[in-house]
Amino acid sequence: MSEPTLNDIQGNVPEPLLPVEKKLIGISLGTGIVLLVILAIVSRYLPATF
Template identity: 55%
Template structure:
């Protein structure tokens, strides 16, 4: 039981570090690429529907 409290104390005491500029850029590129690929998938599905 005391181990859980120690772990929670350690997590609460940990200082939050700000994101580095390169990390922000990678997050932006990843989200942008994901949205762009989702739009491409929707467009392909709209123009070439899968017929049974």
């Protein structure tokens, strides 16, 4: 049998995310993906020359 984790010992259970937290996570991921695509496009058509 596995040993109990710290959460088991303290009796903590993870709480579900609030709707606003889910929205912030989605916005952050969406912004990151959009900026990554923009960076890829810019670096494709304007390569660094030095």
